[in-house]
Amino acid sequence: MKNITVIGSGTMGNGIAHVFAQYGYEVSLVDISAEALQKALQTIDKNLSRQVAKGSLSEADQAATLARITTYTNIEEAAPKADLIVEAATENIELKKKIFVQLDSLAPAHTILATNTSSISITQIAAVTKRPDKVIGMHFMNPVPVMKLVEVINGYATSAETTETILALSKNISKVPTAVNDYPGFVANRILLPMINEAIYALYEGVGGVSEIDTVMKLGMAHPMGPLQLADFIGLDVCLYILRVMHEGLGNPKYAPCPLLVNMVEAGHKGVKSGIGFYEYQAGNKELVVAPRFR
Template sequence: MQVNKVLVIGAGQMGAGIAQVHAKAGIPVLLHDKEMEYAERGFQTIEKNLLKQVQKGRCSEQEKATILSRIELTADIEVASDVDLVIEAIVEQMEAKTKLFSKLDKIVSPQTIIATNTSSLPITEMAASTSRPENVIGMHFMNPVPVMKLVEIIRGLATSNQTYETVHNLTKRIGKTAVEVNDFPGFVSNRILMPMINEAIFSVYEGVATPEAIDEVMKLGMNHPMGPLTLADFIGLDTCLYIMETLHQGFGDDKYRPCPLLRKYVKAGWLGRKTGRGFYQYH
């Protein structure tokens, strides 16, 4: 199946990025949020991203205008009836996602694919909230979406080969590299990344070293472009905690137990860059 029109639900940082890369590839996009104000903020994020590309000489003003013209904003979920693919990028909570999937199931056409950008939650469980589990799949984009090449494609238990092939081909069409993984908590990326971040936090908690020292070791000794604690602040410590809890619950293994210091920071509202303070302070 050819994807000719996409609906992205959730106009936050991830949703805006997903809309941008599809529009850049020539695909008309509907960018949805529950309020038009939120959708407009997402559009402004895309405008800023493209302006930076123009300033760096990587994009012309005409190209920027063309990309933006392919994006339509909406707060009406009923527009899902007219698209080939829906990509959900809302809050990382299973109850919210299954509620949305159940609602979409009653709106979209029989052949429409419903994809989720979840970073850790089971695709199979979301698919079970619909009458078309064969059309449900995971498309886990990396942040920031316009820059990062990887998309983890996750089959649910019932995902059809046709659904997988359609999404795989689309991923290549938008200039990304598709990697197929199976439906386990955290998939591959966060199953490996988050325990590393959690262990770095334990190292701070136990007084092994300062955040600065831990990040320097990983950058200079392991050739990581960004230290794990800087990365945690960038992702959001609340998100890191939620994913660790998902891994802990999903596997029932205490090696995934979130560090108490991570819980303490989240309770204090020290969530990283977005709140101005995490393991580092931001101004």
């Protein structure tokens, strides 16, 4: 594999593009917004500069990495040259299906189609293509340049050859791939989101306050970040969506989202991205300021 196309230039998309380009791959970064693409390149440059400052990357490598990334505002130009396409669009199944129908019609027959989804069925996405054996999940962790794990998700029809190719590719970019099967939430969110949801229930039921709950988990369980702060970082709307996917897909009431989470999202309190969630944040800064009072 030499040419990687990444669909979506948001937080995950630009991180995925950054890593592939850093390890020598030619990357086509696609977004419908030229402004979003420009912002993505600025973010990648900023993150590369951090690596240079830490001594893990040279200035020459930074320049070479950026030179390997080409931006496009339409899929038609980028898809035909790809050996692998990684879709990192909004977590919406209908949108992803629409993108995969288009990718299937544009990409060469050998191209593997991957999705960075954190919860949506790989099998359902693959079913809208004529190459379900070449459709797979590549669930990168945020922030992509820092986090080592890639959850590699096999759809029902994903071939062993496709899986082995993606596992090897992930190792080539210094990630640690772990193969799992296609059930709601996969492994990472199947375990993580119920913990976050239970922390929200503990707050909702008055068992403890925001900082108290997070302190218990950080100091008592050696978690680097408390579950409520982590939920803010992920995005409360994303947490709600994943819980609903698991609740519907598994039919188990233990995955039902806490009413407090539902209310917060409906009120527009989505965490870091909106400036307020379980904590309040300054604009453009992910550092928490204060835990607001809850009713």
